[in-house]
Amino acid sequence: MQNLHTALVALALDGQIKVSTAHSLGVLAAPTTQPSAGRFREMYDAAVVKPLLSFLRATGAPFMVNAYPFYGLTDDTPLDFALFRVGATGVMDAGSGLLYTNALDAQLDSVHSAMDRMGFGDVDVVVAETGWPWAGEGWEVGVGADHAGDYNRNAIRHLGSGVGTPLRPNRTFEVSIFSLFDEDLKPGPLSQRHFGLFHADMTPVYDAGIVTAPEYVGPVSSKITPAVAAPAPAPDTTAADSGGRRWCVPTPAADAAVLQENIDFACGQGGIDCGAIRPGGSCYEPDTLQAHAAYAMNLYFRSNGGHAFDCEFGHTGVVTAADPSFGGCNFT
Structure with missing residues (x-):
């Protein structure tokens, strides 16, 4: 999937x-x-x-x-x-x-x-x-x-x-x-x-x-x-809600060690605050490398202008139109 x-x-x-x-x-x-x-x-x-x-x-x-x-x-x-x-x-x-x-x-x-x-x-x-x-x-x-x-x-x-x-x-x-x-x-x-x-x-x-x-x-x-099997996909509302915005998330097959490197790199840049994915932060749960990397990589991507090359991360990042925000965790 x-x-x-x-x-x-x-x-x-x-x-x-x-x-x-x-x-x-x-x-x-x-x-x-x-x-x-x-x-x-x-x-x-x-x-x-x-x-x-x-x-x-x-x-x-x-x-x-x-x-x-x-x-x-x-x-x-x-x-x-x-x-x-x-x-x-x-x-x-x-x-x-x-x-x-x-x-x-x-x-x-x-x-x-x-x-x-x-x-x-x-x-x-x-x-x-x-x-x-x-x-x-x-x-x-x-x-x-x-x-x-x-x-x-x-x-x-x-x-x-x-x-x-x-x-x-x-x-x-x-x-x-x-x-x-x-x-x-x-x-x-x-x-x-x-x-x-x-x-x-x-x-x-x-x-x-x-x-x-x-x-x-x-x-x-x-x-x-x-239908004989599964139904047609539900009508999409993401495009209307996103207003043409894009987010950067890790590719599903990205290696765990590389995801940690991406987090360290993104959160180590000046002006980028990764407090939301630290214990007690609004995006700490779920406490997984994939989820934390998604937040950190997207923060770097947005902070640098949202260019496709800002989501490269050694071929482990991908730009998506689906807002990954959930609950109180907002991917700005």
Whole structure:
């Protein structure tokens, strides 16, 4: 992902194309029946999720999740709750006191809670996949075209309505419906092979609200994209926010020793104050060479006029249009 982003930066396409990757809800340790308890799996959180979220924040890319209430059906998550049929009564999250009226909100807010715990609540979440099987084994609860149609129509209405979730109110979510066609060679239960919206001859399996009149579907976000895999990249706002500005950051493959040399060099120049990356400073966390080097190299770059050659650093620096600032850490 870092190498792809670096290649996009070199082509001045990083403002238009964001790099991310999708995750199943298996990244979570806590069940989604109590969204406020959501946390990432132990060890996976520090080794994979934290550096990933740092990268997404720095590049303005979203965290992508595959959310399937169908696979969360239990006594605590009944069919009506998964299909948006609970109504105003809902299910109370004892930890937060928030009321949940559908399972998809609960799954997404479990991810939001996990991200909040790690200090990355400002990173956007995209629903890379969601859907419902229209056929399955006799013992599989909830399978059927009627249920699949209800779920997908309601998910599209809800995620595109601007209502948001209890933890993230007043917002829309980009979402891709899985999947365009059945996958007849997929292993596992019969339901695994029957998520398709269309048969092979292009006739619809059921009305998912994709090809019907908007007034029937209800308010739908323009971001909704029926897709087989990941959705189109989220609309970029970095270019508008940056006002044409550029920042200098280290290349992802830069050697640790070289990054330390870059920090020492930049912070040793007259008139450059690197106090922000010292203990207690606003940019000290995350305490990594990559993060500290990014701040120091950018400070040198900005202090010397922002020329491309001021970000050379022996081929270990790259100019980007994505503002790496986060929280109280401002890359001026």
